[in-house]
Amino acid sequence: MEIARHWRLKEQRYNLTGTVCTKCGEKSFPPRRVCPKCGSETSAPFTFCGRGEVYSFTTIYEAPTGFNETAPYTVALVRLEEGLLVTAQLTDLGNDKPEIGMPVEMVTRRLRSDGDERGMLVYGYKFRPAVV
Amino acid sequence: MTENKNLLKPSRPVGIVGYGAYVPRYRLPAKEVARVWVGGRGTGLPIKEKSVPGLDEDVITMSLEATRNAMKRAGVDPAEIRAVWFGSESHPYAVKPTSTIVAEAIGAAPHVQAADMEFACKAGTEAMVMAMGMVGSGMGRYAIAGGLDTAQGKPGDALEYTAAAGGAAFVIGPADESLAVINAVYSYVTDTPDFWRREYQRYPEHGNRFTGEPAYFKHILAAGKILMEAMGAKASDYTWATFHQPNAKFPQRAASLLGFTPEQIEPGLLSPVIGNTYAGAAIIGLTSTLDVAKPGDRILMVSFGSGAGSDAFDITVTEKLLERRDKALKTQDYIARRTEIDYAMYARMRGKIAMK
Numbered sequence: 389m390e391i392a393r394h395w396r397l398k399e400q401r402y403n404l405t406g407t408v409c410t411k412c413g414e415k416s417f418p419p420r421r422v423c424p425k426c427g428s429e430t431s432a433p434f435t436f437c438g439r440g441e442v443y444s445f446t447t448i449y450e451a452p453t454g455f456n457e458t459a460p461y462t463v464a465l466v467r468l469e470e471g472l473l474v475t476a477q478l479t480d481l482g483n484d485k486p487e488i489g490m491p492v493e494m495v496t497r498r499l500r501s502d503g504d505e506r507g508m509l510v511y512g513y514k515f516r517p518a519v520v
Numbered sequence: 521m522t523e524n525k526n527l528l529k530p531s532r533p534v535g536i537v538g539y540g541a542y543v544p545r546y547r548l549p550a551k552e553v554a555r556v557w558v559g560g561r562g563t564g565l566p567i568k569e570k571s572v573p574g575l576d577e578d579v580i581t582m583s584l585e586a587t588r589n590a591m592k593r594a595g596v597d598p599a600e601i602r603a604v605w606f607g608s609e610s611h612p613y614a615v616k617p618t619s620t621i622v623a624e625a626i627g628a629a630p631h632v633q634a635a636d637m638e639f640a641c642k643a644g645t646e647a648m649v650m651a652m653g654m655v656g657s658g659m660g661r662y663a664i665a666g667g668l669d670t671a672q673g674k675p676g677d678a679l680e681y682t683a684a685a686g687g688a689a690f691v692i693g694p695a696d697e698s699l700a701v702i703n704a705v706y707s708y709v710t711d712t713p714d715f716w717r718r719e720y721q722r723y724p725e726h727g728n729r730f731t732g733e734p735a736y737f738k739h740i741l742a743a744g745k746i747l748m749e750a751m752g753a754k755a756s757d758y759t760w761a762t763f764h765q766p767n768a769k770f771p772q773r774a775a776s777l778l779g780f781t782p783e784q785i786e787p788g789l790l791s792p793v794i795g796n797t798y799a800g801a802a803i804i805g806l807t808s809t810l811d812v813a814k815p816g817d818r819i820l821m822v823s824f825g826s827g828a829g830s831d832a833f834d835i836t837v838t839e840k841l842l843e844r845r846d847k848a849l850k851t852q853d854y855i856a857r858r859t860e861i862d863y864a865m866y867a868r869m870r871g872k873i874a875m876k
Contacts, residue, residue: 398624402624458575479576480544480545482859496625497574497576497581498581498612509612519857
């Protein structure tokens with residue numbers, strides 16, 4: 389049971405919320421207390437727009453514990469419009485083949501159950517092919 | 521027109537400030553169900569195909585996407601929302617609200633009411649009427665109400681052909697900010713045992729033909745008729761109408777009996793291509809109608825929930841619809857995003873294969 393961790397991470401997971409350095413404007417995800425660019429310790433929450441494109445991807449057939457319900461699934465590095473790379477599952481691929489450069493958008497989906505079917509449900513960001 | 525004291529009309533006029541729909545990507549053709557369970561006999565199938573949620577989707581994720589679409593259209597500050605209410609008969613948790621997660625994710629928490637509604641297929645409109653009451657009384661400026669389901673149908677049962685996934689959410693607010701004003705609502709409720717699901721049961725039970733005349737038609741027709749009489753309106757005064765749609769036939773017959781033409785219900789009649797989205801069925805008909813409506817258009821919406829009851833809404837579209845409609849995905853955008861699956865994949869996706 390990791391309910392405290394899931395609860396602590398909910399804001400960034402539900403909405404792709406990271407930080408922006410109030411000194412130099414550098415954006416970070418996941419949130420950073422210290423700016424990796426200028427070293428400033430002042431930051432504000434920043435919610436990314438959720439649009440981007442697939443930078444690279446791989447398909448997982450042998451899923452780690454907790455993720456086998458949805459295997460096989462594709463994990464991608466997504467280059468967000470704001471320039472950052474985020475690692476996330478792709479979803480709603482249907483019969484589409486994932487491709488480098490594919491336009492994608494963030495959705496909030498069920499990531500897994502914490503433990504077995506009695507555990508809390510964990511929700512967070514994934515990316516799907518852009519609908520329009 | 522004589523004032524009907526049974527109408528639900530807030531003292532402060534209210535309306536729909538924003539609306540959003542959601543339908544999952546996957547489709548199971550009804551003929552696939554017939555292939556597996558009745559040797560492929562395909563005559564009299566209730567719909568063409570139904571929507572099926574992906575492996576990582578449930579009422580929480582779907583409610584959130586519909587709400588995000590509604591918020592994009594409404595353009596209001598989430599901190600001004602005082603209630604988040606979602607109706608469904610497939611909330612992922614037995615205890616822990618869907619509505620708290622949606623409220624948190626859209627930034628409405630913590631100064632907010634949040635609860636889940638249950639009234640079979642009318643839980644969504646039940647939430648809408650509650651939101652009207654909150655806004656209309658001045659307790660809050662905006663309230664979010666919606667209805668979505670990942671509906672259950674017993675394998676091989678008549679309901680399995682139609683039990684689908686999807687729904688809609690609305691930001692209810694003051695009439696002068698609304699893209700559609702809700703003129704009045706009338707609710708008609710009785711104790712009718714046409715369909716139910718007992719605690720801990722996976723699949724609902726229903727009364728077969730008993731679900732028709734004494735349940736669906738009695739309540740839909742009474743609610744629609746009484747509302748129209750009270751408003752001094754006839755079917756031809758409305759531009760559009762949308763009804764709860766458990767299949768393709770029932771809403772078409774209800775429309776006809778109330779005096780509506782096939783053209784009036786065409787934009788909201790989605791059950792042939794997405795199935796019965798239960799708590800979402802009448803209201804996703806409304807979002808689809810709003811997607812094509814013009815300012816000044818008048819819409820009648822009548823929901824139906826087993827148990828049983830109907831909520832009838834008299835709605836008038838305003839000029840604000842035109843500037844907000846294109847700010848989010850439309851209902852038909854989701855319907856067009858279609859991937860067909862077979863019964864085996866459906867059985868996996870809906871958890872019908874026992875793993876332990």
